[in-house]
Amino acid sequence: MHKIVFLDRATIAPQIRLRSPAFAHELVVHDRTAPEQIVERLAGASIAITNKVPLSAAVLAQLPALRLVAVAATGTDCVDKAYCQQHGIAVANIRGYAVNTVPEHTFALMLALRRNLVAYRDDVLAGEWQRSGQFCFFNHTIHDLRGARLGIIGEGVLGQRVADIARAFGMVPLFAARKGKTGAGRLYTPWDEMLATSDIITLHCPLTPQSRGMIATPEFRAMARRPLIINTGRGGLVDEAALVQALDEGLIAGAGFDVADGEPPAADSPMMRIAARPNVILTPHVAWASDEAQQTLADQLIDNIENFVAGRPTNLVDSAY
Template sequence: MKIVITDGATLSGGGVSLERFSRYGEVCAYDLTAPKQLAERLADAEVLLCNKTPVPAEIFDKCPKLRYIGECATGYNNIDIAAAKAHGVTVCNAGVYSTNAVAQHTFALILHHYSCVAAYDAAVRDGVWKRAKTFSVMPYPMEELSGKILAVVGLGSIGRKVAAIGAAFGMHVIAATRTTPRDCPYDLVSVDEAFARADVLTLHTPLTEQTAHMVNRRRLETMKPTALLVNTARGGLINEDDLAWALQNGMIAGAALDVLTEEPMGDTPLYGLENCTITPHVAWTPLETRQRLLSIVEDNLRLYLAGTPQNVIC
């Protein structure tokens, strides 16, 4: 059996190895795969393991031996699922591997905004504290999280973890979710109400036709001018032109993003805005998180080969 890994550079290194997959067949691992290279590399492969490689509908016609795709991520919008299903190709994703890490990074971004750690560290390094006449120097206003309204949009495993952390900080948590959870301890609201009421609004939904550009000018205009928008989910949830307009015109106080519509970063209007913090899609990258990811991907493949697949998308 031939196993092709199309974007190994996004998965391996830093204490993580792809060698584990060699026990299941012949492995051909590529650092990255351009769209025009995909069909040739998958021509005689039965298994594809990918992270962000786009897998469009035509690939399934060109690669008739392909029987299984292991998505090395939670989101699977890079794969044409309808085409995979039509061709009898099983697709499994990695489920909840990144819950703790993404929730942690979400609050790192929130705390960065309200506690001003980076600004104060830079000030101390510039000698501000050495030159001070008082024991405390406070040019950057800080705020408590306690009492603020945390609006969580999407109440899957990551959203629930973020909500729990927010509650532990003393925040008042409200949630907007497509499905109504049982015994939810938080106030359930519509997406529009979440935007309007939030002091901090954080996105934890998949990118679908229904959620694309859910952050847009209409909703941004309803937000508090003191609000913070956080996105550690998918860049396509945000209309970046509309968000840049809102940030430049004081419609909201700030944004903190780990994802963008185009990755690596392209020509986004958000680049360089003082009230927009951007990290390069790193919420999922702690060592323990990536080790867990590959363990789940391996288990998915092993159970598929055993005839009992798990985490099945189609």
């Protein structure tokens, strides 16, 4: 009989149904798990489910019975995959479930910032409409999406879906070649060109040691068109101190972030210090979280576990993912 332990069930909304795996098992569910509780709670477990609870090599080394880490998300940076690969622990993730919810959230941020909706709403609440003395007022610029150049970092399922929606808006999507690479090929725009010519830049790539801080001060200074920066990927992709400086210096027009480098962010973190600005929107890592997407995720999570036990594992990832 397999012992399955879900370390952070509260990361999936309570109304989402999590079906029972179709094999003999014991399922133990915890809403949250602190770092010091991980080893005790996973003792004797053959299958661990985690969304964001970190499973380091030091932790994994104390869990000899563990055979599968089922990640309840697409990103697997919470797991030491190199250790797992070296010690016969499979790692499976969730794929394709967010193909609508993340792109829709991405465009919600784009539209709100491009049309200065937050700033205008704040003005209305402050009485500016009445003081204007006419049917409208023009305190903030408004820009259409049509014709805008959209730099997309990450050409996976989400990046491709964002590009499809962008074309429907009449935008010009550009898939950025990887930073530092030359000879991008016809499907990709060189990294430096993407930075210099985009009106909006949106990130849809995983966080790895190579991608951490991929947008920092040199990149912001290369953004000749003062673009919006949209990040629904991972907080660590953007240097947050550099982001604050870029906003202060007017190097970018605004920022729409659904992620932070450390979640929840500390009250005095760079992201929280700028969260109240009218050209900044910070949402609490919910781009993925439509009810429809969460149910797809929950169903796929159990599918991955059942398929692994049946000997036909799905969605396995390796140390390079």
